Structure formats: structure tokens, C-alpha cells
Amino acid sequence: MAGKWFDELNVGDVFDHPIRRTLTETDNVLFSAMTHNPALLHLDEEYCRTETEFGKRLVNSAFTLGLMVGISVGDTTLGTAVANLGWDEVRFPKPVFHGDTIRVQTEVIELRESRSRPDQGVVTFLHRAYNQHGDLVAHCRRSGLQRKRPVAS
Template identity: 40%
Template structure:
């Protein structure tokens, strides 16, 4: 049995293949503290036990993107250790809260494969699902990633590209166990704006910005146990004439934290409809972002509603410089300073 396990290359995958990833991970309060230290997250529900209890929870759940990035990291050794880049996300649904002490196990199914014209790489489409120690699914997502081939001449089968929905339908949005007590959130944030106060087409230029230090993104990637060479191996990056990439999930977490100003009373992420890491981020880059309200969603509940948002993150530029492409149509062509284009839905009290 070989001990020098070098991860899977494109030609190792087969449509329908299922992979149960090693190793299960128990998340703790220490992980939460480190996540806050790396991102500055201020989500009211997750920041204090007293907040969570006043909002109707027994205790405070962990930040959505801490859970997502940790679960994502479980998949890297099998799916994207030999990746060129993660290309996008679809149908990401946060199915149930995760609490300190919960243990996550992740399994992935290969949905599609498409060899690139160069024959040096191919795109792998996967659905991954994270469950807790009780067997309850807490998170599921589709992503597609460009992966190197071990042998450019290796034969590959006919391309299989799955159909991806543009958004998560309202009836599939997991609304959680929110009670009417969530309306008290304004007394914690000091901001009164609720679901009713936002309008489709409204733009929010978030005032903060955050510089990504070398230590920040290195620790973040290790926190998530994301061993992808593009993030871990500076020597290999130098040999390719580039620098280590900042993990895209860390950029998502930074933008989510910066977006607190203007979306203070958001409760949680219900779904990520789609997203792409448009251009690379490196240590030393400063991230800013702006959000457009795409839609207001009636969840059929009197005390919470959904906001479908589009957050665009830029490096080394002001949020006010962001130009939002027109909705619909073909995939937008962003300028080089845009690093993230994320379409997601949050729950917010009415």
C-alpha cells in the first residue's frame, strides 16, 4: 500500500463516485474565538450567549462561514489538493445550526467532469454534505473546481456537466427555529432596520476595509485544515513564479464580516445561491465590499423574512468603486480588482 498519498488528479474521478472524507472534526469555542480574531465577525446571534438566549436560542450557534469553511476543508485532500482554482458554488444550504461540541463528518458525490481543451486540467463538479454526530445533515453545497491531470495524455470520458439552479427556491430555504423573540435584535445592535426597511435594488457601500496579513490567511487556512498546495506551499508557488493564494473562503468570511455595517440585524445565512472567486487575493491586499439587495423574500412567517443579497468584494480599492453588473444575462466580466462575487440569502427579523 502506497504511503505517499498525493491526492486525486482529474483522471482519478468518476461520475457517481462517493467519498467519505477523513477526519471528523469537533468544533469548539476556541475555534469561534480564533475565527473572530481572524475576521472581526460581529454577528449578534453568535457573539454573546445573552444575545442568543434573548433571541430564543438555548445557546449561541457557531458562525455560518466558520462551519462552511471547516466542512470545505475536509474535502480538500480528496477533491482539490491538486487544484488550479476553485471556480464557483451553487445550492449551498445551511440546514441546521452547529454548536460548539458538535462533530462534523463530510461526504462528497462526484456530479460531473469536463476535460479542458488544453488536456492538462479538467473541471470536477461535486456535491458535499456535512452531518453532525447525530447523523443530522447541517450543510450541503455544490462546487466546481479545476484540477490538474496527472498525465495530460490520459484518456477521459465524455463531458458530464450538471444543471445548476440560479438560486435556491424559497420552499427549500431552511428557516430554522426562529421565534418572534428575534425582533429584539435591534436592542443589541443599536440599529432598528429590519426586513421591512430594505428595498430591492438598494445599494449598501460598507464603510470598513481589512488588510489580509500573511499570518492571517496562513492561520485561517490551517484553522480550516485546508491543505491545498496553492495556500500552504510557498516554495512551490515561488517555483511557479507566483505567491501563495489567500483561500477564497477566507475572503468570503472577511466580506461577510465587513458587511455587518449596513446589515447589522441579519440572523444567519440561509443559502448561497452562487458565487465565484473572480481574481486572486494575496497577502498585503486590502479588501472592501459593497452589497446590492436583489430581492425581498416572504418566507411565510410573520417574524422573519429573507433578503437575497449580492456582495462584491474588491482589493486595494474603495467599495464605492464597485460597479454592479446588470442582473441576468451572461456571466459578468469583472475588472482585475474584483475578487469575490457572492449571491446569498439571509434571514432577518420583520
């Protein structure tokens, strides 16, 4: 199992995830279409070139958020998560464009035992996404319910 049990995690643990992802026009357009997001910022190159400060299309921030969290799963919660409890303080300090390569770092920032589920705990992660230049392009806090290591019988 790739994920970590709740009792294997410590506040301050940092995961530099080995998976990187170069974002394509197809990723952006398909995700925007699938989520019914018609924003010109994601779909209309001419509009972005002439009417925005960016000069080109932006990658849909909901895709960036999902990718950032998704990249973290294999090292942190794969097979050990019970449920995602929420995303807080989601921020996008710099834009993401087609062709950018994203890498992700995750830090464990809080752990607490579940009051109602003795075999589980609540973990809070701080996810950070960086582009190929090392610029922070996204970050969020994510809380999840995580299984503890099963007791041997």
C-alpha cells in the same frame, strides 16, 4: 499525493472523509473575530439564551463552510487542484453549536474537459456535512479546475 487526478474521478464517486472535527468556542470566536463578523449570534451567549430560538451561540456558517470543504481536500484535490472556481447552492439546513462533531461526505456530480487547457478538467463536487446525530448541517456544490495525470515521457 493524496488528491485525485481529474482522470481518476468518475461521476457518482463518493468519499466518506475519515477526518472528523469537534467545533469549539475558540474556533467560533476566533474565526468570527478574524473575519470582522460581530454578529451576536456568534459572540453573545446571554443574547442567544434570552433573545433567540436556539438558546445558545451558533457556530459561524462561514467557518462551517470552510471546514466542510477543507476536510474534503486531502482525499480529493490535495496536490491536483489548479484553482477553486466557485461555491454554489450553499445551504445550512440545521444550526451548528459548540461541541458538535462534524463529518463530511463528498460526491463527484459533474466532470467536463477544459476547453482551453487540455491537461486539466472541471470537476463539480457536492459536499455534505453532518453533525454527531447524523443531521445534515451544511451542503454546497463546489467547482474546481483539476489537473489530469501527467503523461509519462
